[in-house]
Amino acid sequence: MQEAFYQSESDQPHPGRARAIIKAHPEVRQLMVRNPSTALIAVSIVVLQTAIAYAMGALGFGYWWLSLLIAFCIGAFANHANYVIIHDATHNLILRSSSWNKMVAIIADLPNLTPGAMGFRVYHLKHHSHQGDYEYDADLANHWEARLVGNKWYCKAIWLMLFPFFQVTRPPRLKAIKMWNRWFSINLACAAAYDVAIVYFCGWAGFLYLVFAFFFSIGLHPVGARWIQEHYTYDFDQETFSYYGPINRVALNMGYHNEHHDLPSIPWNNLPKLRAMAPEFYDNLKYHSSWSRLLLQFIFDKRYSLYSRVERMKESHDRGSHAAAETTNGRNGNLDLSARPISF
Numbered sequence: 001m002q003e004a005f006y007q008s009e010s011d012q013p014h015p016g017r018a019r020a021i022i023k024a025h026p027e028v029r030q031l032m033v034r035n036p037s038t039a040l041i042a043v044s045i046v047v048l049q050t051a052i053a054y055a056m057g058a059l060g061f062g063y064w065w066l067s068l069l070i071a072f073c074i075g076a077f078a079n080h081a082n083y084v085i086i087h088d089a090t091h092n093l094i095l096r097s098s099s100w101n102k103m104v105a106i107i108a109d110l111p112n113l114t115p116g117a118m119g120f121r122v123y124h125l126k127h128h129s130h131q132g133d134y135e136y137d138a139d140l141a142n143h144w145e146a147r148l149v150g151n152k153w154y155c156k157a158i159w160l161m162l163f164p165f166f167q168v169t170r171p172p173r174l175k176a177i178k179m180w181n182r183w184f185s186i187n188l189a190c191a192a193a194y195d196v197a198i199v200y201f202c203g204w205a206g207f208l209y210l211v212f213a214f215f216f217s218i219g220l221h222p223v224g225a226r227w228i229q230e231h232y233t234y235d236f237d238q239e240t241f242s243y244y245g246p247i248n249r250v251a252l253n254m255g256y257h258n259e260h261h262d263l264p265s266i267p268w269n270n271l272p273k274l275r276a277m278a279p280e281f282y283d284n285l286k287y288h289s290s291w292s293r294l295l296l297q298f299i300f301d302k303r304y305s306l307y308s309r310v311e312r313m314k315e316s317h318d319r320g321s322h323a324a325a326e327t328t329n330g331r332n333g334n335l336d337l338s339a340r341p342i343s344f
Helices: 014-024 026-031 037-059 061-090 098-108 117-129 143-149 153-161 163-167 182-217 222-231 257-262 268-277 291-300 314-328
Strands: 006-008 310-312
Touching (some): 014 026, 014 257, 037 098, 061 098, 061 117, 061 182, 061 222, 061 268, 098 182, 117 182, 153 163, 153 291, 222 291, 257 268
Parallel strands (some): 006 310
């Protein structure tokens, strides 16, 4: 097993590729729009999850097994879709006002029972600008976390099942991050009010259903494999991977991760169009075609551990952050295409 992250001296690949795509295909700018209908999807999912919780509450604890089954087959996909909506709201891709995007994210966060949307907004934007920097990127596991989990299959399975708990231990290590602000307080208050309402109207059995759905949506479930798909690898000539498979239809194209990192101002519904417009930039990149297969591969393949990630050395990180800022400002640049075409 690796005992450290793979150290890279290269800049992160996305700003350079973004500049090259815009230079070769200026028409992709037409994809950089907001999608207000995403807010309606968020509300619909909240209503769906609340209705199922009410139904499970009416049935009672004796049907916990049915609650678990519905959470795996429906609830996990519903909550995961709302995670994607929180993600798009973080990039202000739903409504014009930043405040309204935050409100959409808080609404989408309600079935998760915990106030995570505003914290995600803070550290996810750092993930884009400081990809692979241990001091700024919460997507990298803590060193103690990686050593604790190792590469034993049962430890990796438990880690995925308890992923939310491990994730909240990462932001405190990050530099230049302020998690607690007015919007975090609003997120906390709304989550608490929703939780109380669920217990009052649906009972603890209804609350249990939402707990099951929450853990499946980001853990030991096919949709949970997208945390592995995005940046985990044991073949370090490429550090970001996309998933092109059928679950994208209910995961709001979250699998198009290279496309998203290249041009994060494109909403979820237009990411497949970006790949179609600029195929020469994506057809030569490795990708995943099955989240279910990847989930099993991560758990049982000893080559995978939490250290199966690229960590960017400080000098290359500084250059990459500057390049990311230039891309945000719409400047042009060059691109190095070095990945090999392999699907796995």
